[in-house]
Amino acid sequence: MIEAVITIRAAREKDAEGIAAVHDAAWRDAYRGIIPGRELERMITRRGPVWWHSAIVRGSRLLLLEWDDTICGYTSYGRNRVPSMPYGGEIFELYIAPEFQGVGFGKRLFQVAGQDLAAHGYANFLVWALADNERGVRFYEGQGGTMVRQANERFGTETRPRIAFAFDNLPFSR
Template identity: 45%
Template sequence: MTIDLIDLRPAEAGDCDALATVHSAAWLGAYRGLLDGVELERLIARRPAAWWRSALSKGVKIQVLEVANEPAGYASYGSCRMSNLPYEGEIYELYLKPEYQGLGFGRALFQTVREALAAQKLEGLAVQVLSDNQSARAFYRALGGKLAAKSSYYSAGKPFELAVYGWPVRGKA
């Protein structure tokens, strides 16, 4: 007997409430202590279910990770927004609820998105991560990402450094 407990699939309109819930839990887990608490709550509040419905209606590509029929994570992706880098694809966000981290689900989600980008003929891949988020940086390094650039992000008038990790076109160094 085989029981499939993990599902990776494109997001649908009916996933918007779950995406908002996953986003909130993941951001609290990832950024509590790195971002000002009030600012973090404000950023999370900007992503209710209606925001996710709008994103999907505009064609934003989102993969949903379900574990035992419960949404546990998501990744959004598409063309690379950093034109100064040699990557055509980008993972905009990849988040898991904290209780699903460290179990291989993030790796599976990353691989699924990487394959989806390759199917779209987008060569190479970039990901931006808050430099102070050491667990995210370690995750991307473990997946073979190489530090490709640094950037910055402003939140509540305060600058934050971003690290950009890159993966070259498969088969090329």
């Protein structure tokens, strides 16, 4: 019998390279053909191991999902960055490496991040997704998100629509 252990834990300094690898693969998979190519490459390059190491050292809320000691996904979250919207928390990013998508890892990370937000007093939270990222939009709808705002995000000289999904944190605080 073969056993594999799934772990969700806070990121450590030594995880920066693994997080950068997941970020690179997941962003290429999710945004190729959505974010203009040159801009996508710039964004991925900027978020390499040094950037992630700095985020960990700064104390950013950053959780990893490991499967058998392999970093398969991550999520970052904290206080809502749009104070004009009546939501306390925000999940900034949630990405799973392409080869680990579709098996429930994203849902697990989402639930743990929601639980941690609730434990820190956030009664509700937001998640933004690019509207053309159909897989991401379906995921957040499937988690019970309600679309509460649309806006545009600029990538170089082009813009893309994005959607804010709101979540009531009551299911996570139980």
